[in-house]
Amino acid sequence: FWQVLLSGVIVMRPEDPLTFLEEKLREIMEKGLDAVVWYMCIDLSLHPELKRISETCLSTVFGLDGEQLMTEELYAKAWNFYSRSLMKLCLTRWIRYSVLRMNKRKRAKQQVAVAEVHYNVHILRLIVQKWSTWVQIHKEKVALAMNRVQQIFNQGYLNAVLKAWHAEAHRSLETKAYFESLAKESQTGCFETNDLSVRHKPSNLPEEALLQVFHFVNLDDLARCAQVNQTWMLLTQSGSLWSDINFSSVRNKVQDQTAVNILHKWRPYILRLNLQGCSSLHWPSFKRIGECKNLQDLNLSECQGLSDESMRLISEGCRALLYLNLSHTTITDRTLRLLPSSFPNLQHLSLAHCRKFTDKGLLYLGSGKGCHKLRYLDLSGCIQISVDGFRNVANGCSGIQDLLLNEMPALTDRCIQALVEKCQQIMSVVFHDSPHLSDTTFKALAECKLVKVSIEGNNQITDSSFELMSKNCPYIRHIHVADCQKITDAGLKTISPLKHILVLNVADCIRISDGGLRPFVQGSSGAKLRELNLTNCIHITDASVTEIGQRCHKLTYLNLCRCENVTDAGIEALGSISSLVSVDLSATSISDMGLRALGHHGKIKELGISECKNISDTGIQEFCKGTKYLERCYISCCPQLTDEAVRSMAFHCHRLTAVSIAGCPKMTDSCIQYLAATCHYLHFLDVSGCIHLTDKALKHLWKGCKRLQTLKMLYCRNITKQAVLKYTAKLERQEHNDADPPSWLGYDRDGSL
Template identity: 55%
Template structure:
C-alpha cells in the first residue's frame, strides 16, 4: 500500500475489501490520495477506530463520496464519529453484514454527513426506526434493508414526510411492515422501485392505498413476492394505476387467479413478470400470450401448467429472452422444440427439476438459440455427455452452466465444458428427495418422499461431506 500510495496519487477508486490492511494503511490514505472518491474497506477487520481517526490528519479523503464498510464489525460509535469528522461529503454508504451496527452509529455519522443520499444496510438487525429519524436531516433517495425485525410503520412515515425525492426502496423481509407503511409511501412522486418481498403482513388494502397516490404513476419495478395476503383485487388496481410498470414479481401469491392474470396482460409496459409458485394454469398462459411484449417470464414450481400452455405462450412471444420453468416436472421436450422455433432471442433458460428433458431437446436448443448465455439443467437426469457436446457446437455465447444432479453426465465431459464457460456447477449425485423423483426421473412414492433423515443418515451425510471437502483440499 505504501508503494501504491506514493506512485498512484491520482486514484479515484480504491477497493481494499477482504485485505489485511491495518491502521498503518489508514494513515497513508489521507497523506497521498487527495482525489479519492470511492473507497471500499469491506470485510477488512484489522484496522480499528483509531485508524479511522487518521483520515482527518491529511488533505486526502475529504472528497470521498462512496464508502463501503460492510462486515467491519470492529468499528464502534467512536469510529463513525471519526469518519464524520473527516469525510463529511459522503453521499453513498454501504454497511452490509454488520450485526454490531446500531442507531447510535448512524446518529454519530449523520451529525456532520448531511449529504447522504443512499444507504445500504442489509444484515443490520439492530437498526430501528430511530436511525431513520436521525437520517431525516439528509436528502435520502435510495434505501436498502433486509431481514430487519425492528423496522416498523413509523420508519415508512419518516420516509413519506422527510424524503420527497426517494426513488428506490428495498425493504425485504421486514416483518413489522403493514398496510400503514404502504399508505405512508403513496405521496412519493419520484418512486420508481419498490421491493417489499417477504413483508407478509401486507394486503390488498395497503396496496390499494399506495396505488391511489401519485407514487403509482412513475413506479417501474414492483416486487411483492411472498406477500401471501394479496389477491386479484391488487392486480386489477395495478393495471389501472401503473402505466409505466416494467418489472412485476408476484411470486408465491397463492390467491392469484385467472382474473388477475388477465389484468396483468393489460399492463402493456411490462417486460418482466414472475409468477412462480402461483396457481396459474394453461388458460392463464394463453391469456398472458396476448401481451406479446414480455421479455422475461418466471414460472418456477407452477404445477398446473403443461407443455400446451408453454407452447401457446412462446408462439406469441417472439422477443422472449428469459424463461424459468424450473421444478415443473410435468414438462417435456415439446417446450424446448417450441422455444427453438419461436424464441430465437433467448439468453437465459432454467429447466432445473424437469426430468423428462432429453438430449434431443438440447440438440434442438443448441441449433437455434445461439444467443443463450445462461442455462440451468440441474436435475435433468436423462441428459448425457452428448448434450454438452451439442452446447459447445451451437451455443458459443454460453457463459453460465448449472448441471447439478446430472448422473449421466460424466466428470470428464463436465471438465471439458468448464474450459468453455465462465461459471459452472456440476455434480453427479442423485436428485434430493424434494425434487420429487428418483435418479431415473420416476416420481417418488409417498414413503420415499419422507424427507426426515434418521440420526444415522445425518452422521453418514456429514462424514461424506467432510471426506469430499478433504479431497477437494488435496
C-alpha cells in the same frame, strides 16, 4: 284363551302359523270357552306323561300336616309353577331356533359377498386383459408411426446435408479457382493495388465501427483479433481501446508478466483498470499501476496478493484517482493512512469485508487534507468498527452521500446517530442484514434528504419508519424494505402520498395485503412506479394485480413470486402494461390461460414461472409464439413440462441468454439439441435434476453454444465425469454430480412423481 294359542304355536311350531291359529280358533268356538284348557292346542303325542301324585306325596310337597287337605289355592299354586316352567322351556327352545336361523342367514350373506367379490375380480381381469391388448396394439401403431416419421426426418436431414455439402463444395471450387487466378496474376505481374485491398480487408465495416466492436471484447479475444490480419492488428493498437482494461475477465489466466507488459505499454492511456479476483498478480504488477498517471478508476477487490506495501507503490503515482475498490483484501491502517495524502480527489471508496483495519485507521481519513471529497463509502462486513469508528468517519468525511453498511450484525442505532451528527448530506443508505437497527435510525436520518433507502432482514423496523419517510423525505425514489416482518398495510398507506417513488420492494413482508397495496398503487406514485417486488406477500390477490395493471403504466419489473393467491384473472390484467419487460410468477396459481394472455404482450424479456404446477407445454408454446424478445426464462420444478416446451422456446426466442429447466424430469437430450441449434447467445444454463440427460447433451452444447459460461448439472446421474471434463473445460463455472435427485424435487431417480 291367548295363552292356549301361544302354547300351541310354541310347542307345535307349525309351518303356517296363521292357518294353524285359524283352525284352533274355530275349534275353541265350537267347544265353547268353558271347555278351554291350556293344552288343547297341543297334539296328544306331545303331552307329557303325568303321574298321579298321592295325597301323601302332596302333603310332603306342600308341607301339609296329616289332618290338612288339599285346597284350591294349593292347586292354583302348583298350576302356576308348572305353567311358568313349561313356558320358560318353550321360550328357550324358540330363542335357540331363532338364533339358528339368524346364523344361517348370516352365513348365506357372507357367501353372497364372497361370490360378489369373486365376480368383480373376474370382470376386472377381463377388462385388464382387453385393455392390455388395446395398449399393445396402440404401442405397435405408435412405433410404426414413429418409424415412419423418423424415416421422413432422416430423409429430410440427409437432403439438407447433401444440399449443404453441395453448396460448400461449390464455394470450395470457387475459392480454389480464385486463388489459382491470383497465383497466375502474381506470376504474370498483373497484380493491381485494388486486389491487395480486397485481399486484406476482412469486411466492409468502417474502422470506426470495428473499434466500437473491439470495445466489447475481452483481452483474450482482442489478442486473437490482432492476429487476423494487418488491418485488425493496427486497429487493436488504438489507444482508445486501452483506456478501459478489464483483467477480471481473464483472472484465471493473467500473470504478472502479461500485466506488466500491457500496463507499461499503455500507461498514458489507461483511465479505468479492473483487477477484481486476480489473485495471481503481485508487487511487479502493482508497481506498474503506479506508473499510470492518468488512472481514475481502480478495482483491486479480491486481490489476494495486495498488501500495504503494494498500496504504497500504487499511491506514488496515481494522484488523479477518483474511484478505489479495496473490498475483500487484507489492507490495514497503514493503507488508510496513505489515502488522504496520496488520493486527494478520491470520491468513491469501498472497504467492504476488510477486517484488518481498526477505528484508528478511519481516524486517518480526516487527518491532513483528509478525504473531504468522498461521496461514496462502503463498509459492509467490517464488523470490527465501533461507534468511535463511525464518529471518526463523520469527522473526516462529512460530505458522504451514499452509505453502504451491509452484513453488520453488530450495527446499532448509536452508530448511525454518531455518523449523522456531521454527515447530513447522506442521500442513499443500504442496511442489509443489520438486525439491531430500529425506527431510531430513521429518526436520526430525518435531517437527511434521503432519495434511496434499502434495508433487509430486520424485525425492529415498523410502520413508524415509513411515517418518518413520508414526512421528511418528499423526494425519495427507491424504497427497499425486504424481510421486515413488522411492516404492515398501514405503512404502505402512509407513503402513498409521496410523488416520486420509482422502486418499491416489500419482499417477504408477509403482513402486506390488498388493504395496503391497493391504496399505494392508487396514490401519487402509482403511475410512475418502475419496479415492484412482492415476493412471498402471501395475502396479495388478483384484486391488487388488477389494480397494478390499470394504474402502473410505466412498470418494467414485477415480482409476484410465491403469491399463491394470484391466478389467471389477475395476470390477464397485466397485458395492458406495455412497458413491462420482466415478470416473475414463480409458485403462483397461474395456468396455461394466464401464460397465453401474458404472451400477447410481446415485449417480455425475462420470465420466471418456476414451481407453477398448472403450466404445461401448451402454455409455453402459446407464450413463446407472441414473444420474440425473451432473453431469460426460468421454468424450474415444473415436472409436467417436456422437450416440446424447450423446442418452442428455441424456435421462437433466439435471443435467449439464460435458461433454467432444473427439476424437470421429462427433459431429454432432444431439448438441449434444440437450444444448441438456435440459441447461440446462451451463457447460463441450469439442467440440475434432468435425470434423462446424457453425454450427448454436453456434446450438443459444446458444438452450438460457444458463449456458454455457466452450466449447472446437479443430480444428472447419466452424465459422466469424463464428458464433463471434456466438454466443459473452457466454461467459467460448472457444477456437476451424479447423485440421485433429493426428495424436495418431488420425484425419484426414475422420474416417477
